[in-house]
Amino acid sequence: MIPSTFGPEKVDGFGVDTPLGRAGQPVEVAAAFVFLASAEASYISGTVLGITGGPGAF
Structure with a gap:
């Protein structure tokens, strides 16, 4: 999706x-997007879920 803007x-x-x-x-x-939009993530607040392809990628 992002490369379409490059x-x-x-x-x-x-x-x-x-x-x-x-x-x-x-x-x-x-799956991460679905999880964060689900009821299971209702108590999650103020955190970063790093879906980056590995440590240090962001």
């Missing part, structure tokens, strides 16, 4: 700076 010169390298060496795919992050 110029062609940035798309090829998008995600290479993550520890996994690639951009995350929607299916890989969808």
Whole structure:
């Protein structure tokens, strides 16, 4: 989704700076979004859920 807002010169390298060496795919992050939107996350507040492809990726 984000690369659609980039110029062609940035798309090829998008995600290479993550520890996994690639951009995350929607299916890989969808469960976190669903969890945060669910009743199970109703008591979660003020935290960052790092879905970054590995430590230090953000």
